[in-house]
Structures are given as structure tokens and as C-alpha cells.
Amino acid sequence: MTALLSLEGKKTDPAGWTPFIKQYIAESYAESPDQYSDECAILDQLRSQSVNIPSHPNVLARLQQYYAQLAQLMTKFPLDIGIQFSWYPIAGTGAPSVGHKNGYYEKACVLFSIASMFSELACSESKDSPEGARQSCLYFQNAAGCYQHLRDVVIHEIRVPPPADMSHKSLTLLSTLMLAQAQECSWRKALLENVRHGAIARLAIKLSEFYLTLADILTDDGIASLFPSSWALQVRTKAHYFEAIAHHRKGIECEQNGKFGEQITRLQLSDAALKLVQQDINGSQSFWGSTATISDALLRDVHDLQEMIAEQLASAIRDNDSIYMDIVPQASQVALIPGFEIVKPLVPIIVSEPFNELDLAGDDPKKLKPLFTKLVPFAVHQAISVYVDRKDLLLKMDILKKIKELDEECNSTLQDLGLPSSLEALVQPTGLPDSILLKAEEIQHEGGCQALYNMFDNVEMLSTKNAALIDEAVNELGKEHDEDERLRRRFRLEWIRPTSISLTAQLLEKGDQLSQTLENARNADKIVREKLKNWSKLIDLLSLPEKIIEQSIPSGTIDETQGGVGDDIIQRLQSLVDECYANIRDRQRIADEAQSMSEQDDISPLILKRASELSDRSSTVKIETSQFDPLFTTELGKYNELLKQVKKHSQEQWVLLNKIKDANNDFTTKRKGSGEISRREKALQNLEQAYLKFKEIRTNLVEGIKFHSQFSKALMKYRNICVDFVVARQLEAEELTR
Structure with a gap:
């Protein structure tokens, strides 16, 4: 496996969120900042435990969590709350830091570090097994996706000129490099799994194209100066090296298919590519005075392939001259090897869609718990207040008050009729x-x-x-x-x-x-x-x-048990009174359910999500309370079933009370007291x-x-x-x- 390239994450100076967040809350929200002390401490701890730390999957997870928290944090605070974020360029030690009072700048630098950590983890994986090569390939694709997402999305949020190492060209170079190395891991996996020579050739020629593109980008002195000086030589060397591999593998396929003449041409093309590699190496020796700018592993791979090509080419020419007598075509006459790109940039979901990965609704224990969920912008505060007012009005006036009126009407009617006391006094005289x-x-x-x-x-x-x-x-x-x-x-x-x-x-x-x-x-x-x-x-x-x-x-x-009243009259009246009390109990159930639903009805996460959609996560977009009306209508619809039940009780009680009055008239008319x-x-009425x-x-x-x-x-x-x-x-x- 040839040497692979990686970047360390960007380094940063210590910075604490707590004093600045508390001051902003105190000045801009009608809330005490002290109630957010724990969340401020968690945010500071998350930053300190994820930046300036050697690469490790656990550190990467914390870094991604910090990025997700930053994404939702910027929906609650402006980009400048007074805290200075200072990050150092990747050029190495000694270069001055670049600082901005800008939360989006912090977010961009954190994403750069996430991408770089993916590249380090990819390089640290063993490539001696298909599984190791596959995992390394996945890490490199994640790195490519993060650099690309940083270039196409996040950089535009910071609203200040990005540092040179996060320019469009720089991020394009890094994304392409990671994609090339992901392709190289796929090529390595294909070797380990004994994939057909033709397929390996197609993977290798695409690799050569990737590295040629990188070599072209690094001809820009402004870009090349940002990265180690060996990179330009290494990617150019790899471009020729993988071209040689592609023709070599295609030559083996030609031999297997009886195309002995084309086999010789392919081996000659492979040899020519390796000579270009040697020229680059010799040029680097005369310029640098040593070959230290190219890794020893790559030099060994080139040397081994040169010896193999020389031996196989001599053997192929000898066999063709003495045995096969196949026509050897010119290099321009052989078909181009079509490249096979098997990789693509992969952006982790927590980076591309951090809001989907946060537990904004508070009902998914597997998701990351967002910080400062109860802290909302003033416009959102107003929207929440409006919804609470509407909900309380519906609860108090349309449900609880109506239930109270129905109960009072029911109890008052029964009391006026002397029920159930008169019935119980007669039916149960002792x-x-x-x-x-x-x-x-x-x-x-x-x-x-x-x-x-x-x-x-x-x-x-x-x-x-x-x-x-x-x-x-x-x-x-x-x-x-x-x-x-x-x-x-x-x-x-x-x-x-x-x-x-x-x-x-x-x-x-x-x-x-x-x-x-x-x-x-x-x-x-x-x-x-x-x-x-x-x-x-x-x-x-x-x-x-x-x-x-x-x-x-x-x-x-x-x-005196019945006092002249027939059993049918007593039973009918008793049944109606029992139904009346059953309705009261059912209405109590409705009231309890409505109260419980109201207590658990926290619309804050949905309003925050809607506010984020309306503002497109920009702190400059003005949000009006009226924009939340469709959401209010939808959420208040949860109470429609309870409202229907109350309405049904209201409609049926009038009929029921009239039946009780009629039955009681029959009861009192025939009763002999x-x-x-x-x-x-x-006495029973007094107790009632x-x-x-x-x-x-x-x-x-x-x-x-x-x-x-x-x-x-x-x-x-x-x-x-x-x-x-x-x-x-x-x-x-x-x-x-x-």
C-alpha cells in the first residue's frame, strides 16, 4: 500500500462560552442566566474535550456533537456575542492565529477539524485486510464529504473572508485528495479479494486521473505553499505510478485473452509511466538534495513494479517473437482504459442535518440532547406565549368551564327535584x-x-x-x-x-x-x-x-317502602339518575385528560424548528407571530376529540334532564309520603x-x-x-x- 496523506485538525486558543452566553441572556432575554449555568458548563467542556486532541473515534464523536450543538446554538444567538475564536492555520507552528468574534467561524473551523480527523483515522487503519481497507475507504469518503460541505455550505455562513487554508481552492484540493485516497483503499481491497485484472486496471486508471487533478491544483504556488512541500511531488508520482499499474494489469488480462501483441504494448506503456516517475524522483533529488520528500514506502513500490515490468516485458517479447508472432500495436492504437470511480463524498448526517440528529422534540433517547432548549428568541417567546394563551382559553372556556356549567346544571336540577334523596328515602327507608x-x-x-x-x-x-x-x-x-x-x-x-x-x-x-x-x-x-x-x-x-x-x-x-309507587317508575327514575352521575364522572375524566394533555403540551421544540425553517437558520430574518398560525391550528387540533365529547354531553344532557323531570313527576304524583x-x-338532601x-x-x-x-x-x-x-x-x- 503506498503512503497516504492526512492533516491534523486545526489548533485553537482556549475560549470559554459561559461568561458571554450569560451576559447575552441577561441583556437580551427576560430570564435569569444562572439557570443555564449547567448547560454553559457542558458546552465549555465539550469544546475543551474535542479540540486540540489527538485523533480517536471517541474524540471524533465529541467533535461532531460539538458541531451539532453549535449549529442549533446559532439559531438562538447572533453570530457575535463577544467571544473571540482564534484558530491557527494548517501551515504549521509559528504562523499567527486568525480570530473572529463569529460563532459561524468557530463552526467552520470545527468542521475542518472533523474532516481532518477522519483523514487521520483513515490513515491509521490497517490496509492488510479487506475490512481494514473498507473502513479506511469509508473514513476518507467522510473526510471528502466534510471538506466539500465546508466549501459549499458552511463557509458561506461566516460572512467574513475565510482564511487561506479554507479557501475554495484549498478545500477542493483536500476533498479531491481524500476522494483519491478512498479510491486507493478500494483498489487495495480489490487486490486483497483477487478481483479480475481488468477491474483493478479500471480502478487504477481512475486513481491516476485523481492524482493528476491534484498535481494540477498544486501547480498554484498560493495553494502549494499551504501544504507540506512533499505533497506536489507525491501526487504527481502516484499519478504516473497508478497509470503504470493500470497498463500492467490490463496487460495481464490481454495475456489471459490471447492478445499477446497488446500485452507487450501495455507493458511498454507501463514502463514509460514508471520512467516519468523516475524523472520526478531524480528531479527531487537534485532540487532537495535527498529523496526525503517522497515516502520510502512509495519508493519501494515503484522500484518493485519497475523490476516486475522489466522482467515481464522481456519475457513477453521473447515469447511473442518465438511462439505467438502477434502484431504489436502502436500505443496510440490500443483502447483507452475506462476509469471506474467507486467512491463519492459522504457527509455524516450529524454534519449535513444536525437538526435531524438532535432530540428537539425531547422524545428520542437515542439522539443527542440539545443545549439551551428552553431558551428561545424573543419572537419565538411571543409565539409560544400566544399558543399558550390560545390553549388556555380553549381549555378553560371550551372544556373546563363548559364541564363545570354542565355539572352545576345537573346537580342543581337534581337538588331542585330532591334527587336522589327522595328516591333513596323511599327505596331504602333504613x-x-x-x-x-x-x-x-x-x-x-x-x-x-x-x-x-x-x-x-x-x-x-x-x-x-x-x-x-x-x-x-x-x-x-x-x-x-x-x-x-x-x-x-x-x-x-x-x-x-x-x-x-x-x-x-x-x-x-x-x-x-x-x-x-x-x-x-x-x-x-x-x-x-x-x-x-x-x-x-x-x-x-x-x-x-x-x-x-x-x-x-x-x-x-x-x-312504606314504595309508598304506592310502581317498581317500573322507581327503576326508570333510578336509572336516569345513575346515568346523570355517570355523565358527571365521564366529564371529570375528560377534564383530567384535558388538564394532563395541556400540562404536557410543550410546543417550544416545534416552534423552534419552524422558526429555524423560516429564518433558514439566519439571525437577520425577521419572524412574525402570525407566521406560526398554521402550526397553532394543527397543534390545537389535538383537543378536537375532547371538544367533541363535551359537545356531545351538552347536547345529550338537555334531553336527559327533561327525562328525569318527567320521571320525577310520575314518581312524586304517585308517592304516598x-x-x-x-x-x-x-336529612339526606342536607347531606347531599x-x-x-x-x-x-x-x-x-x-x-x-x-x-x-x-x-x-x-x-x-x-x-x-x-x-x-x-x-x-x-x-x-x-x-x-x-
């Missing part, structure tokens, strides 16, 4: 009905009245803290105002800064608005507390053991109502806790603004006093 038992178990499971009082204490605690935040902020402003007036009286006309009242008017007005909001919330809390006080006894009763609850309810007598049954019915009030109060308290918790964030922000203002005024006062 003991506790199952419906009451289930409601009692639910209240006991939720903690009864004590749980409600605990929740109310939590509401009051949060409310008190919120009031303290407002008081603290307003008091700080008041103290600052008093101090400013004191200093104004002391220094009189020398105290020239604006008055506090002129600067704090808006802050004080905001404080009044926040105080009014808190007061309204506290009034609502009082109503809930009064409601809890009024219903606590009955709720407490439902929290007691079954026997005690049963003893509190009057019992009828067995002979008694005092005991009426009192039992009333207590259960509904328990659920209502608990919902009110959950909403209250949620409100005060969220409101405290706004109050803390307001308090901090006031405190910062006061501190700034104090420092200003101290300076002005001095």
Missing part, C-alpha cells in the same frame, strides 16, 4: 344509601373540615405575607421621601436633584393597585370562610363513622348539599392558595424595584452630600 356512603368516604379521604381549615390558614398566611411585601415596599419609599426632604431642608438650593415624589408617583400608584387587588382577594376569602362556618357541622357529620351518620338520619318503616319518610328525605359545599369550598381554597402564591411573585418583584430605587437614591445622596 340504613345509609350507597351514594351517601361514597360521599362520606371521599370527604374523610380529603381530611374533612380540618383539612379545609388548614387550607384556609394557609390562605391567610400567604395573604399576610403579601400584605407585608406591599407595606415593606411603600414604607421604603416613604423613608426615602422623608430622608430626601431632610436633606433638601439642610442644603436648600444646593440640593439640586429631583424630588422623590416626582420619581415615585408611578411606583406609589402601582402599590395602590396591588393593595386594592389584595383587598378584593381578602374579601373573597372572607366569603369562603363564612361559607365554611355555615356548613362545617354537616361536613363534620359526614366525617364521622358510618353508624353515627346513620343514627343522625330518621328511618322510615318497611311497609309520611312524616318519617319526609324527614329522612330532608353538605358534600357539594365541601367540594365547592375546597375548590375555592385551592384557587385562593394558587392566587396568593402567584401574586406574591409580582409583589416581590415590585418590592425589589422599590428597594433598588431607594438604594440608588441613597448612594446618589451620599455622593451629592460629599
